[in-house]
Amino acid sequence: xxxxxxxxxxxxxxxxxxxxxxxxxxxxxxxxxxxxxxxxxxxxxxxxxxxxxxxxxxxxxxxxxxxxxxxxxxxxxxxxxxxxxxxxxxxxxxxxxxxxxxxxxxxxxxxxxxxxxxxxxxxxxxxxxxxxxxxxxxxxxxxxxxxxxxxxxxxxxxxxxxxxxxxxxxxxxxxxxxxxxxxxxxxxxxxxxxxxxxxxxxxxxxxxxxxxxxxxxxxxxxxxxxxxxxxxxxxxxxxxxxxxxxxxxxxxxxxxxxxxxxxxxxxxxxxxxxxxxxxxxxxxxxxxxxxxxxxxxxxxxxxxxxxxxxxxxxxxxxxxxxxxxxxxxxxxxxxxxxxxxxxxxxxxxxxxxxxxxxxxxxxxxxxxxxxxxxxxxxxxxxxxxxxxxxxxxxxxxxxxxxxxxxxxxxxxxxxxxxxxxxxxxxxxxxxxxxxxxxxxxxxxxxxxxxxxxxxxxxxxxxxxxxxxxxxxxxxxxxxxxxxxxxxxxxxxx
Numbered sequence: 001x002x003x004x005x006x007x008x009x010x011x012x013x014x015x016x017x018x019x020x021x022x023x024x025x026x027x028x029x030x031x032x033x034x035x036x037x038x039x040x041x042x043x044x045x046x047x048x049x050x051x052x053x054x055x056x057x058x059x060x061x062x063x064x065x066x067x068x069x070x071x072x073x074x075x076x077x078x079x080x081x082x083x084x085x086x087x088x089x090x091x092x093x094x095x096x097x098x099x100x101x102x103x104x105x106x107x108x109x110x111x112x113x114x115x116x117x118x119x120x121x122x123x124x125x126x127x128x129x130x131x132x133x134x135x136x137x138x139x140x141x142x143x144x145x146x147x148x149x150x151x152x153x154x155x156x157x158x159x160x161x162x163x164x165x166x167x168x169x170x171x172x173x174x175x176x177x178x179x180x181x182x183x184x185x186x187x188x189x190x191x192x193x194x195x196x197x198x199x200x201x202x203x204x205x206x207x208x209x210x211x212x213x214x215x216x217x218x219x220x221x222x223x224x225x226x227x228x229x230x231x232x233x234x235x236x237x238x239x240x241x242x243x244x245x246x247x248x249x250x251x252x253x254x255x256x257x258x259x260x261x262x263x264x265x266x267x268x269x270x271x272x273x274x275x276x277x278x279x280x281x282x283x284x285x286x287x288x289x290x291x292x293x294x295x296x297x298x299x300x301x302x303x304x305x306x307x308x309x310x311x312x313x314x315x316x317x318x319x320x321x322x323x324x325x326x327x328x329x330x331x332x333x334x335x336x337x338x339x340x341x342x343x344x345x346x347x348x349x350x351x352x353x354x355x356x357x358x359x360x361x362x363x364x365x366x367x368x369x370x371x372x373x374x375x376x377x378x379x380x381x382x383x384x385x386x387x388x389x390x391x392x393x394x395x396x397x398x399x400x401x402x403x404x405x406x407x408x409x410x411x412x413x414x415x416x417x418x419x420x421x422x423x424x425x426x427x428x429x430x431x432x433x434x435x436x437x438x439x440x441x442x443x444x445x446x447x448x449x450x451x452x453x454x455x456x457x458x459x460x461x462x463x464x465x466x467x468x469x470x471x472x473x474x475x476x477x478x479x480x481x482x483x484x485x486x487x488x489x490x491x492x493x
Contacts, residue, residue, distance in 0.1 A: 038090035051084035058095035077103035086116040111142040122154025152189035197224030219254035226257040231265035247281040268305035303335040333366035360388040373405035396428040403436035
């Protein structure tokens with residue numbers, strides 16, 4: 001505990017290196033509370049009673065009085081208590097250090113407790129105290145790679161990338177090897193931060209001749225390029241990965257990151273080329289990649305590459321589910337590729353994905369939008385047979401389509417189906433039906449249906465009534481009287 005004394009070394013905001021070996025006896029001031037927000041014992045209902053008591057003291061008692069208050073509890077600072085307390089006092093670093101020193105007088109700290117303390121100090125950017133603790137850990141013989149992984153993360157989170165790299169450079173003086181695990185830990189810490197993968201690459205280029213990279217090394221860099229959306233750098237890194245470590249199904253996380261970067265970067269054609277190569281190497285990615293990639297292409301409205309990607313996925317033996325089928329059918333319908341949508345509808349049952357109401361309504365809507373009257377009529381019959389009713393908006397659009405396509409009887413069938421099957425609301429479709437009859441000059445059907453609609457308390461729009469009035473008044477005589485009767489009933493309904 002010598003290096004955790006009350007007067008730690010000054011100037012340790014960067015790790016000690018061959019360029020920085022000065023010492024000072026200046027007092028280190030630990031803040032009472034961190035500016036960051038960390039979980040506390042109040043957020044953890046299952047904390048043990050002993051640890052909870054210690055946490056209450058650390059959160060309420062002034063730092064100078066903590067030792068005495070802890071002593072008065074009579075609770076022994078067992079290792080498990082120490083670990084619990086440290087996990088829940090990141091927001092009170094000064095109190096945590098006091099508790100750690102007090103507990104160390106009665107029990108030997110575990111390596112995990114030490115690493116928690118390193119992490120606590122680093123996350124609070126108390127780097128001088130952090131290095132004091134590291135030197136104490138060296139004396140205790142409990143330093144590990146986990147210690148330095150925490151230091152890398154704390155420096156990088158504080159935007160001190162150079163200091164994290166300097167830490168790597170000096171860690172061998174503390175008995176920790178410069179191996180690929182250490183390299184990957186530093187690269188991971190750098191790449192977690194926004195727009196820092198280029199810094200990670202600089203370090204990688206410097207160290208790769210001394211410490212040969214493995215598949216994880218490249219996966220970390222590729223995930224960094226994915227995060228930044230840098231497809232050009234990703235292709236360069238991927239090429240080097242293939243040369244250095246070859247092909248293996250175990251490298252799937254790297255492949256996923258690389259391919260996703262290409263897809264997201266509007267280079268889906270390149271991704272598909274690589275997928276075909278990977279298929280030959282028995283290194284195709286799994287469903288997670290295909291699902292994510294298809295989601296990206298669907299958001300981009302890229303039906304051509306989505307279908308190509310889909311075909312590779314299905315040919316590789318992966319089985320898509322109903323959600324994926326509906327997403328693809330929705331994309332194809334939005335792109336007015338209704339024939340391709342029918343292909344997906346026909347094949348999905350063979351993969352155990354049975355269409356639902358959404359599936360049918362997307363295709364029905366596409367047929368209506370593209371004014372494919374006869375196909376829409378046949379598809380409407382199929383929807384009725386399979387008991388997947390059209391939505392009320394699709395019914396209204398279908399009624400208009402069938403009137404425009406000179407098939408008013410089918411328009412009537414749609415409206416009657418809505419009534420019989422309780423597809424609601426009926427307002428839009430009912431108004432569309434009345435206007436369709438008016439356009440055809442079939443006032444008799446208007447009289448037939450409008451009474452039923454009013455009896456059903458369907459809202460006939462004022463604009464519709466104006467159009468009906470024009471049609472009835474144009475005929476004059478009794479037709480005019482019939483409209484007046486309809487209007488009186490409409491106003492009173």
